[in-house]
Amino acid sequence: MRAVVVKTFGGPEVIEIAEVEIPQPGRGEIRIRTQAVSVHPADAAVRSGAVAHHLPERPQHQLGWDVAGTVDALGEGVDGFRTGDAVIGLSHWFASHNGTHADYAVLPASAVGPAPAGTSVTAAATLPLNGLTALQALELTGLTEGQTLLVSGGAGALGGFAVQLAVGRGLKVIAIAGAADREFITGLGARWVERGEDAVAAVRELAPEGGVDAAVDTALLGTSLLAAVRADGAFVSVRPDTVPDSERGIRVAVIDVRPDGAQLAELAALTEAGLLTPRVDSEYPLAEAAKAHARLAESGTRGGIVLTTT
Missing domain, CATH: 3.90.180.10 (Medium-chain alcohol dehydrogenases, catalytic domain)
Structure with a gap:
């Protein structure tokens, strides 16, 4: 072969x-x-x-x-x-x-x-890889319905899945992406923030009570993104070399994706239902x-x- x-x-x-x-x-x-x-x-x-x-x-x-x-x-x-x-x-x-x-x-x-x-x-x-990574990263945040999640790289192959899955779970989602991706992000039901040096400040304006409850960093921004997370919140990285040091009691983790047939079936069912594209x-x-x-x-x-x- x-x-x-x-x-x-x-x-x-x-x-x-x-x-x-x-x-x-x-x-x-x-x-x-x-x-x-x-x-x-x-x-x-x-x-x-x-x-x-x-x-x-x-x-x-x-x-x-x-x-x-x-x-x-x-x-x-x-x-x-x-x-x-x-x-x-x-x-x-x-x-x-x-x-x-x-x-x-x-x-x-x-x-x-x-x-x-x-x-x-x-x-x-x-x-499989991006869907399971997004799903398992959301699990690592520990967020529940109504809490606020920040996704960097929200229009990317991985970030797009994270945004869709989070919205589907009833989370309030803020996604950092380029200007050309604004319509895509808002169409998913998330709030859009333009990437760049002012992105964290813009996120803090949308989450004024100390910042977002958790962040999933698919764009590998690392330490610079940590300021957008509230004290005692959660930060999940998708690559070990971009994991920032914890500060203000923020729980920091890195996702090591695991193959999981049951979760693949869940992703397939969401896709069939039109809830994941x-x-x-x-x-x-x-x-x-x-x-x-x-x-x-x-x-x-x-x-x-x-x-x-x-």
């Missing part, structure tokens, strides 16, 4: 399409015939060598976190799935080094859920994975960048 790999680190040009063996599902695992996968900054970090010091010594690294496709084979002991089912799944790449950017992917059944009916396979492929920025055939990585490096992407296998 074809797989997207890197044998050396560098720019998008180091991406190769290699022929590798089709993986076999073990006990409790599912093999998925891939139809679409998303390309993420985490993939670019592996490709570029930015996280090389965390990687095992291997001749090549196969990339990929998300997968959308159909069940191709079931390992022993798998219940609840049948061959041909449309599914989505997540591989925690940094934990397993099990890349999904290939014609087939094998995942634990617990990391797989139903694909949302009535949604294109390319849109479905944008759900996946967005596709662009799509490329698997053979043009290098072009997808080049697109990822550009500014202004909105939604997922997707590779298709057919």
Whole structure:
């Protein structure tokens, strides 16, 4: 089968399409015939060598976190799935080094859920990593209905999911985004604040009683965003190297996304109900994975960048 790999680190040009063996599902695992996968900054970090010091010594690294496709084979002991089912799944790449950017992917059944009916396979492929990260980040904030959440990067692929999920849970949402994204943010039911050096002050004006109850920092603003959070509030980062030091009793955490089939089913149900809208920025055939990585490096992407296998 074809797989997207890197044998050396560098720019998008180091991406190769290699022929590798089709993986076999073990006990409790599912093999998925891939139809679409998303390309993420985490993939670019592996490709570029930015996280090389965390990687095992291997001749090549196969990339990929998300997968959308159909069940191709079931390992022993798998219940609840049948061959041909449309599914989505997540591989925690940094934990397993099990890349999904290939014609087939094998995942634990617990990391797989139903694909949302009535949604294109390319849109479905944008759900697993960003959808689960957004959902689990909201859980980390501990907020309840009526409280105020700040989302930086609210128009991005991850931030857009965080805004939608938070609004759906009855939170008051303030989202920082560019001027061109104002209509998108307000259309989701959130209040918009223009990104820039005055963003935190603008947020404080919208949340005058000491600041917002919590922030989810998808734009990696770090310490500068902490001033927008009230004392004893919560701050959730999506990358360890951008976690600020706690101050004023603010609880600081970083999300380490976990594959969760039940939560994937929840995201699929919200999508089917029209309460969560996946967005596709662009799509490329698997053979043009290098072009997808080049697109990822550009500014202004909105939604997922997707590779298709057919």
